[in-house]
Amino acid sequence: VASLLTISEFSxxxxxxxxxxxxxxxxxxxxxAAVDPSxxxxxxxxxxxxxxxxxRRFRDLDMPLDQIRAVVESADRDARDRIVLAHLQSMERRxxxxxxxxxxxxxxxxxEAPRPAIAFRTLISTPALTVTARVEWDETExxxxxxxxxxxxxxxxxxxxxxxxxxxxxxxEFFEAHVGEVxxxxxxxxxxxxxxxxxxxxxGGPVAVAxxxxxxxxxxxxxxxxxxxxxxxxxxxxxxxxxxxxxxxxDTDEDEALVTEVCWPILRDPES
Amino acid sequence: VASLLTISEFSxxxxxxxxxxxxxxxxxxxxxAAVDPSxxxxxxxxxxxxxxxxxRRFRDLDMPLDQIRAVVESADRDARDRIVLAHLQSMERRxxxxxxxxxxxxxxxxxEAPRPAIAFRTLISTPALTVTARVEWDETExxxxxxxxxxxxxxxxxxxxxxxxxxxxxxxEFFEAHVGEVxxxxxxxxxxxxxxxxxxxxxGGPVAVAxxxxxxxxxxxxxxxxxxxxxxxxxxxxxxxxxxxxxxxxDTDEDEALVTEVCWPILRDPES
DNA sequence: TTGCTCCTCACGTCACGTGAGGTGGC
DNA sequence: TTGCTCCTCACGTCACGTGAGGTGGC
Numbered sequence: 001v002a003s004l005l006t007i008s009e010f011s012x013x014x015x016x017x018x019x020x021x022x023x024x025x026x027x028x029x030x031x032x033a034a035v036d037p038s039x040x041x042x043x044x045x046x047x048x049x050x051x052x053x054x055x056r057r058f059r060d061l062d063m064p065l066d067q068i069r070a071v072v073e074s075a076d077r078d079a080r081d082r083i084v085l086a087h088l089q090s091m092e093r094r095x096x097x098x099x100x101x102x103x104x105x106x107x108x109x110x111x112e113a114p115r116p117a118i119a120f121r122t123l124i125s126t127p128a129l130t131v132t133a134r135v136e137w138d139e140t141e142x143x144x145x146x147x148x149x150x151x152x153x154x155x156x157x158x159x160x161x162x163x164x165x166x167x168x169x170x171x172x173e174f175f176e177a178h179v180g181e182v183x184x185x186x187x188x189x190x191x192x193x194x195x196x197x198x199x200x201x202x203x204g205g206p207v208a209v210a211x212x213x214x215x216x217x218x219x220x221x222x223x224x225x226x227x228x229x230x231x232x233x234x235x236x237x238x239x240x241x242x243x244x245x246x247x248x249x250x251d252t253d254e255d256e257a258l259v260t261e262v263c264w265p266i267l268r269d270p271e272s
Numbered sequence: 273v274a275s276l277l278t279i280s281e282f283s284x285x286x287x288x289x290x291x292x293x294x295x296x297x298x299x300x301x302x303x304x305a306a307v308d309p310s311x312x313x314x315x316x317x318x319x320x321x322x323x324x325x326x327x328r329r330f331r332d333l334d335m336p337l338d339q340i341r342a343v344v345e346s347a348d349r350d351a352r353d354r355i356v357l358a359h360l361q362s363m364e365r366r367x368x369x370x371x372x373x374x375x376x377x378x379x380x381x382x383x384e385a386p387r388p389a390i391a392f393r394t395l396i397s398t399p400a401l402t403v404t405a406r407v408e409w410d411e412t413e414x415x416x417x418x419x420x421x422x423x424x425x426x427x428x429x430x431x432x433x434x435x436x437x438x439x440x441x442x443x444x445e446f447f448e449a450h451v452g453e454v455x456x457x458x459x460x461x462x463x464x465x466x467x468x469x470x471x472x473x474x475x476g477g478p479v480a481v482a483x484x485x486x487x488x489x490x491x492x493x494x495x496x497x498x499x500x501x502x503x504x505x506x507x508x509x510x511x512x513x514x515x516x517x518x519x520x521x522x523d524t525d526e527d528e529a530l531v532t533e534v535c536w537p538i539l540r541d542p543e544s
Numbered sequence: 545t546t547g548c549t550c551c552t553c554a555c556g557t558c559a560c561g562t563g564a565g566g567t568g569g570c
Numbered sequence: 571t572t573g574c575t576c577c578t579c580a581c582g583t584c585a586c587g588t589g590a591g592g593t594g595g596c
Contacts, residue, residue, distance in 0.1 A: 006549075009503050012447040012448060017449060017587090019449070019585095039593075039594060040550085053496060054380065061374070084377065088374055101332050108329070176290045226285075227285030228285060231275055234275075292560065294577090312577055313577075336558075336559090337559070
């Protein structure tokens, strides 16, 4: 006789709340082993406990139920373990981000950070290897890492000649809606680029530039300085913002060593 | 002339989405510096950027808006910094928990953990220093730490005689609804307890016991073993579950060194 | 009969996101 | 006039939690 447990017994045993168990039944994630057809009482098998524990662990990490479903319903144990490992790696990435945010909050408390110097420059139009996509805010770092890696491989494979650091363009929509067009690029020497099919042209024009040193978690302070500067002078223009990764994630493992140039498009150099 | 920015300019500058800015206005967290009375257009001052950044940072850490409000509206800078520091410390606690959960998930993938041995015991009723409260699931670890600390101080102050390890009682409601009565306790030698006003009596009775070694993040596996065992034999009884912290958080800093006895109340010893 | 456990709705929560439909100023 | 930016509703999302009101079995 396989022993069946009532919902409250199963709840105590798994540390999943009764309300949550009903919800997991409703959405089909963890249906009870048996349901009494007349009373609709739910009955769980003790053998379902490991699945419930798995769900609980992932929910503790705020994983959406849809993604948990993929784990729970994965065919064999190997497939399941592979999915779980992938999720764990992204969790560890997220953990690093949280730690960086905590550190940057501490920074907000301490003495005022030195204000980044703002300069003017006129970017010239250059050819580049590019990838463009509609990217969601939270996935940007991963997307950028993946696509710059792909571009770097493409550059090596095609024998192209690099003419500057990796970079990216961010549409105004991306900042305002937290989803929008992003372009990852590697600038190319013009001569070398002429015979490369997938090279696009990066637009030039006047920009206000600030060099940001350190973690991306602090980039917003540089944006605030730069944006305030541009707004106060009324020289802003609705064009993508460009970041040049002068010292980027492929160049160093230390967050403090990162150097990012933020180029904010403007109408004209206000000093000229 | 203090320069005022449109909502989209302010959004780009702070990396807070336009929708979020409207929401923060609606709930009164970050009202624009000016609102056009006829068009209802929102206008922000550049000086509001630091506040927006603070909100964004905290939201990245999933802090509720109500708590962020307390930070933003705190009177002076010192008060604000104190609140932020308190939050950072609880964030770091949370980070440790997440890391423990990630580690325990890795454990689920590896070889089967050894099953904890289950024994029977009859607890005798004993006096104890206790604190009882309605506790929410997510706050249990912090609540327990705080209240066991207070009990330990109380014990020292009153010169009471300890008769066993720290422990806690968890009502069935606590597991089933993820909020319910929890009692932290320190058992007392009976002779010494008679003249202590705030000593209560811990109920005794037969229990199934499992010793859990390691992080609390893995406790659910021991609960599952124990609960399955009890349920299969139909000897469960609706009484609080007792945990004895044989090696607890005050005894060691290493999660792996922790030893927790879980005592599950039963009707009778099925072997007798 | 009285509790007790379990059930099903319907609605609330939180922090926005998603459109729809509309308006003022260049 | 045409876009463009900004506006306000109303509703959706996600993973449950919160009651209200009711039922079957001991």
